Amino acid sequence: MYDFAYQKPSSVADAVKALGAEDAKALAGGQTFIPVLKQRLNKPSVVVDLARLGLAGIKVTGEAVVIGAMTTHGAVAASAEIRRAIPALANLASMIGDEAVRHRGTIGGSLANNDPSACYPSAALALGATITTDRRAIKADDFFQGMFTTALEPGEIITSVSFPVPAKAAYMKFKNPASRYAMVGVFVAKGPAGVRVAITGAGQGGVFRHAAFETALSANWSADALAGIATPADGLNSDIHASAEYRAHLIGVMARRAVAAAG
């Protein structure tokens, strides 16, 4: 790992200022960023630790679940309030990585990173979440812009994420057996933003919505409604873990299981 300067500011304004330095990078749970640093894939001048900004916390109202950017996956998984309001979200968090990863990794880090096989982007897109930063609110539809790419400007900090409470939702993932990242993950939701199906782990451009599944489920919310709708393999990832054709097949299987689980 290359060395860097380290700062731990105690206000969002100071953190934004620190991130204004050339090649400054934010550090949240470090569960992605530290492995990246170890591989020397990134050479920051300054690492700005977001731990002391008071960005951890969960607020649940009748209409929305609002999660602070520094809230860990473990805290989301363990939240009785989230389990009541959007059980699919708590379940998703409980299946990220492993216990130790969940104790450090955060929702803000996961969304900012937009790994094509990360879990949270599918929830944000399917539930029509709004991502709040130090300077604006961004709709999930505008936030994810291709793998490892988001609408965030350099130095922009996610402060919280708001998920509208859906009538029904579920997440199913086919795990990579070694890393437990999504080889294919499907989040289905019937909520204020209508019926939405978001696919992660599969697309070359990162998370995406599945229009054909959404049309079918809008007409008939049942796993059977998806039978016979093939997903084209074009644009899907092929790697040592799975071919694009296999991922296309898994999308159908995971989507049917998710709809069945959502009830």
Place this chain on the structure above:
Amino acid sequence: MPQVTLTVNGKSASVEVEARTLLVELLREKLALTGTHVGCDTSQCGACVVDVDGVSVKSCTMLAVQADGAKVTTIEGLAAADGTLHPMQEMFREHHALQCGFCTPGMVMSAIDLVKSHPEGLTEAEIRHGLEGNLCRCTGYHNIVKAIAAAWPLMHGKAMPAAAE
């Protein structure tokens, strides 16, 4: 260079580190606590798991500077001063839950956190799910799962609730 002050196994330590120093490097190289192992560089094996402020953490995936002010417990901090083993260590021995022992410090630290955070009891499936971040190349996990189930009543001072067994 940054100065990190933390409590390790009940003792206060103040150490000069580089910003890039990992917590596991601080423990092993600065404090000579070599019980915590490094088995991979991809944050996957769990050999490096220690307890930071009450939760299990991969010490290879945390900077030492992030642990400033923290209370850290490593495998060396479990046994009593007279050498009496922690119940989890005792059950690992009793149930033959280790062979080469490389994964064992991380397994034991993860297992203790798992048992502590499940006062309602643990099913075998929950134990296996809880160990997903710890790889063992020797035992096949079966005896590790048995050891953890056996440590639950010792750590909670009562029988495991029947529903969880």
